[in-house]
Amino acid sequence: AQSVTQLGSHVSVSEGALVLLRCNYSSSVPPYLFWYVQYPNQGLQLLLKYTSAATLVKGINDFEAEFKKSETSFHLTKPSAHMSDAAEYFCAVRPSGNTPLVFGKGTRLSVIA
Amino acid sequence: DAGVIQSPRHEVTEMGQEVTLRCKPISGHDYLFWYRQTMMRGLELLIYFNNNVPIDDSGMPEDRFSAKMPNASFSTLKIQPSEPRDSAVYFCASSLATGETTEAFFGQGTRLTVV
Numbered sequence: 001a002q003s004v005t006q007l008g009s010h011v012s013v014s015e016g017a018l019v020l021l022r023c024n025y026s027s028s029v030p031p032y033l034f035w036y037v038q039y040p041n042q043g044l045q046l047l048l049k050y051t052s053a054a055t056l057v058k059g060i061n062d063f064e065a066e067f068k069k070s071e072t073s074f075h076l077t078k079p080s081a082h083m084s085d086a087a088e089y090f091c092a093v094r095p096s097g098n099t100p101l102v103f104g105k106g107t108r109l110s111v112i113a
Numbered sequence: 114d115a116g117v118i119q120s121p122r123h124e125v126t127e128m129g130q131e132v133t134l135r136c137k138p139i140s141g142h143d144y145l146f147w148y149r150q151t152m153m154r155g156l157e158l159l160i161y162f163n164n165n166v167p168i169d170d171s172g173m174p175e176d177r178f179s180a181k182m183p184n185a186s187f188s189t190l191k192i193q194p195s196e197p198r199d200s201a202v203y204f205c206a207s208s209l210a211t212g213e214t215t216e217a218f219f220g221q222g223t224r225l226t227v228v
Contacts, residue, residue, distance in 0.1 A: 042222075043221045046216045069214050090156065100217075104155070
């Protein structure tokens with residue numbers, strides 16, 4: 001079964017520093033990948049999704065992710081962290097068609113002033 | 114559209130009591146999903162519906178859990194009897210049936226505490 005692995009359950013960065021959240025997928029066919037963000041006491045909100053149109057995907061709030069087939073990765077980055085980016089981030093994969101999203105364990109991002 | 118609406122936002126109940134969680138999906142969406150989020154297990158799919166019909170309930174932990182979707186605008190997740198280990202945040206999500214890149218839209222969740 002297709003799955004995603006998020007490396008690091010907790011990442012801490014300084015305000016203004018680069019954010020890098022890692023996600024690797026296990027798939028023998030082209031995966032459909034998503035990044036979601038969950039702010040405290042909120043539901044999940046889509047940040048971006050990979051549609052195969054481009055390997056570099058831009059999302060909301062200056063986040064972007066690069067699909068690398070050779071590394072089976074879809075890491076999430078942001079050039080400069082803001083305090084408001086502190087949240088839980090989830091990588092997800094849709095195995096096929098309209099099957100439900102399968103989520104990684106999540107990475108909690110802390111931003112230090 | 115107001116998005117996916119879940120009620121209540123918080124529920125505290127005593128062990129053994131029946132609990133009913135409610136969800137109103139986004140109008141026009143064909144799929145509805147129930148997920149459970151815990152620290153230990155992360156986000157787990159419990160059950161999902163397509164056009165009000167349950168498609169896969171293999172994630173429902175036990176017979177104590179049941180879910181219904183009587184119409185396109187309403188779904189319930191019921192736990193009877195509830196146990197402390199059911200304490201979690203329960204999310205409802207909905208999506209259109211437009212293929213692999215379709216995102217799911219989540220409600221704000223119901224935080225259930227069973228004491």
